[in-house]
Amino acid sequence: MFNLILFGPPGSGKGTQSEKLIAKYGLKHLSTGDLLRSEIANQTPLGLEAKTLMDKGQLVPDAVVIGMIDAAMTNNPQARGFLFDGFPRTKAQSEALDELLHKKNASINVLLALDVTEEELIKRLLNRGLTSGRSDDTKEDVIRARLGEYRNKTANVADYYNKSGKTVMIKGEGSVDEIFDSLSAEIDKRM
Ligand code: B4P
Numbered sequence: 001m002f003n004l005i006l007f008g009p010p011g012s013g014k015g016t017q018s019e020k021l022i023a024k025y026g027l028k029h030l031s032t033g034d035l036l037r038s039e040i041a042n043q044t045p046l047g048l049e050a051k052t053l054m055d056k057g058q059l060v061p062d063a064v065v066i067g068m069i070d071a072a073m074t075n076n077p078q079a080r081g082f083l084f085d086g087f088p089r090t091k092a093q094s095e096a097l098d099e100l101l102h103k104k105n106a107s108i109n110v111l112l113a114l115d116v117t118e119e120e121l122i123k124r125l126l127n128r129g130l131t132s133g134r135s136d137d138t139k140e141d142v143i144r145a146r147l148g149e150y151r152n153k154t155a156n157v158a159d160y161y162n163k164s165g166k167t168v169m170i171k172g173e174g175s176v177d178e179i180f181d182s183l184s185a186e187i188d189k190r191m
Contacts (some may be wrong), residue, residue: 001106002027002081002191005088007158008114009150010143011121011128012172013179017114018085020180025187028079030072030094032065032087037134054136057145059089059153073100081109089154094161096129109190111161112183114172118147 004027007013022029037053039047050060069087076082088094101107116124122143129137136142160161161167170182 001079001104002187003084003101003106003108004081004187005084005108005111006114007058008152008172009109009116009118009121010146011125012114012116013176014085014114016176016185017180020176022083022182024184025081025083025191027081027083028076028087029083030069030087031058032068032089033085035068035072036060036065036100039161040176055096055142057149059149062090062092065089065091069080069097069109070100071187073104086164087101088157091156091160094157108161110186111167112160112186113158113169114179116172117140120173121147 002025004021006018006021008014014031018029021027036047036050040051040054041047041121046064050064053060065087067072069084073079073082084097088097122140125137125143126140128134136146158167168186170179170186172179
């Protein structure tokens with residue numbers, strides 16, 4: 001199995017690059033953001049709880065997202081590997097992911113971290129908010145709250161995987177294709 005974490009702050013290009021990477025490498029895409037938005041669209045109790053937090057720019061509880069990832073991995077027993085997009089976002093999520101992979105005799109091969117300035121992130125998210133219909137993209141104060149959550153709770157996930165030498169920083173500004181080429185080069189070295 002080849003397991004990749006695509007990491008970075010909100011708006012860094014994780015969703016954009018994931019689409020291209022899964023097409024090239026045939027990995028199963030697991031985005032906790034997409035899974036949560038699907039729960040919201042279906043108006044499930046979990047979705048309704050998540051929406052209240054997401055609309056404030058806050059993270060959803062660890063147990064909720066870990067449960068979603070566990071179920072998604074169990075439902076894809078034949079996957080040749082997973083691309084984790086937007087997960088893990090806390091140390092507890094990282095430890096849970098390592099445990100889930102361990103049960104499959106697998107581990108994370110690499111964490112690719114997209115590096116983008118905060119000014120550019122805010123610009124991109126406000127711009128996406130014009131067309132995405134995502135309520136967490138339209139207000140600058142909510143975007144700033146999301147960036148705060150990232151700094152306080154998520155940024156250290158890169159340090160966690162760096163302890164085992166798995167974190168690689170990637171310049172996340174430039175054209176989508178340039179960034180895709182940088183990501184692909186790191187994957188090709190390891191696959
Ligand atoms: P996510 O769905 O993960 O959303 P995101 O971080 O905003 O998006 P992403 O980084 O994928 O955006 P992209 O760059 O593709 O999370 C949403 C919310 O769900 C979180 O705030 C949280 O509440 C909750 N949540 C999700 N996972 C969770 C977890 N594990 N634990 C707890 N809570 C969780 O796109 C951004 C924009 O930039 C796009 O418009 C794109 O077109 C543009 N763009 C991309 N690349 C570009 C480039 N190179 N140049 C210019 N623009 C670019």
